[in-house]
Amino acid sequence: MTENSSTSLATPTQNDSGHRGRPGYSREDVIRIAVAEFNAYGYEATSMGKLAQRLGLTKSAIYHHVSSKEEILVGATSRALELLTEALDEAGALAGDSRERLKAAIVGATRVLCTYPDEVTLLLRLRGNTDVEEELMERRRGITRDFVAFVRDAQEDGVVRDDLDAGLAGRLTLGTVNSLTEWYRVDGELGPEELSGAVASLIMKGLLSRA
Amino acid sequence: MTENSSTSLATPTQNDSGHRGRPGYSREDVIRIAVAEFNAYGYEATSMGKLAQRLGLTKSAIYHHVSSKEEILVGATSRALELLTEALDEAGALAGDSRERLKAAIVGATRVLCTYPDEVTLLLRLRGNTDVEEELMERRRGITRDFVAFVRDAQEDGVVRDDLDAGLAGRLTLGTVNSLTEWYRVDGELGPEELSGAVASLIMKGLLSRA
Structure with missing residues (x-):
């Protein structure tokens, strides 16, 4: 995902649905998909970078939704x-x-x-x-x-x-x-x-x- | 463990008990400890490098006992x-x-x-x-x-x-x-x-x- 790493939270990209972030996930979506990833590959083995990749988000964009892996776990x-x-x-x-x-x-x-x-x-x-x-x-x-x-x-x-x-x-x-x-x-x-x-x-x- | 990475399988170190490898684990020991690590941190999150570190072995020395993570899993x-x-x-x-x-x-x-x-x-x-x-x-x-x-x-x-x-x-x-x-x-x-x-x-x- 290095090709997108210059995208910052301050300048969110626009997607078809006009939401901030890309491809327009809600916080709930991010958590739901993250939980599936944790269950499939293990919580320890799943980094925020890997989650971002799975979501098609930049690593900085995922922090727009959640502040940490632990926040997802607790949520x-x-x-x-x-x-x-x-x-x-x-x-x-x-x-x-x-x-x-x-x-x-x-x-x-x-x-x-x-x-x-x-x-x-x-x-x-x-x-x-x-x-x-x-x-x-x-x-x-x-x-x-x-x-x-x-x-x-x-x-x-x-x-x-x-x-x-x-x-x-x-x-x-x-x-x-x-x-x-x-x-x-x-x-x-x-x-x-x-x-x-x-x-x-x-x-x-x-x-x-x-x- | 980089400080030990020059130790090769061809020149095993000797420990107190005179066994090859260090600190003298049997294959059974290595598998038993590896299983505990897999259960504690997840199979995906546990690399052979981490296992070697946990065992106090060099990464090359662990391959003296087992050829891969999968071999441990199957065993x-x-x-x-x-x-x-x-x-x-x-x-x-x-x-x-x-x-x-x-x-x-x-x-x-x-x-x-x-x-x-x-x-x-x-x-x-x-x-x-x-x-x-x-x-x-x-x-x-x-x-x-x-x-x-x-x-x-x-x-x-x-x-x-x-x-x-x-x-x-x-x-x-x-x-x-x-x-x-x-x-x-x-x-x-x-x-x-x-x-x-x-x-x-x-x-x-x-x-x-x-x-």
Whole structure:
């Protein structure tokens, strides 16, 4: 992209759609495409220069949209984390049986994953090599703790089996949800409804109290 | 590491233990440490130069042990794939109930994961950016197909529920096993026996036929 490196933020080029920058990406577009690149080649291996190249932007033009790779990472994974937290808060606020709250947590988390599969995948592949990544991983651990708490509450109410440690059962439950990132495709045969129903049914039956 | 770049394979340095190379790694050591690096920073982001630096070897000395990054990848993941295939073959050869074969497959795969967690993690993070990666991913897909077949057989025998599609139930089963890579530690509280028992118990109960 060296042939374009003289283009500066102060003198943006015009494209067909008349937007600043070239070829006229929104900040959302840049983040979305960057997340796909991170997932395809690894966060560490993807430089801002490579992202610019992938977008057909100059390296200086990409900074018009985002100030750093970390800003993209935080922007993308925070959205997933916020939705997950919201889904779990909603599940926790349900009246009635603690088994229903656990089930709602599974369904809610699966739906978020199906809505933002790339962002959740990125979140799951974080390695904690920077402070920002470590911070995001801590928020991710919070989601795990929530799942463990849902299982523990249901165990204490005697509505799910207690021969499995709550920490283990909670991790396996969230792990089963997260494993969807391995093969889920937005345009695939199975949608959020079928998948959230299937995961909830498999796990809830697996956790059913013998009582 | 440029200060050592004149060391050639033809004139290996001697270390305290008298081995060729420095500081006296075996090929196994090099692969093991490389896999940890791949998992920590990403396969794409880890060059042979970086690996050499991590090992305290010159870039030319590392080629004494392995000819390429891909050779390390294939060596490490093939071992995990072979053991997984072996475990599934053994499960498939069990006489009796097809439910027992499915359970044995879950237990076997979990044990392999607990024995080679880093190698299985690397296998799960492959992205298929090279032909070699694509080949390994195809072998990995073979493991998935085996799991789906175990579920389908048990469904056909009427011993596990058939309201979940076999392809989906098989993927969720293997996904639950694989999710252990997210948090399993060889020196952790829970060992292969507890974990394989817990995953098998959760999933088998979840898949239990209503009959």
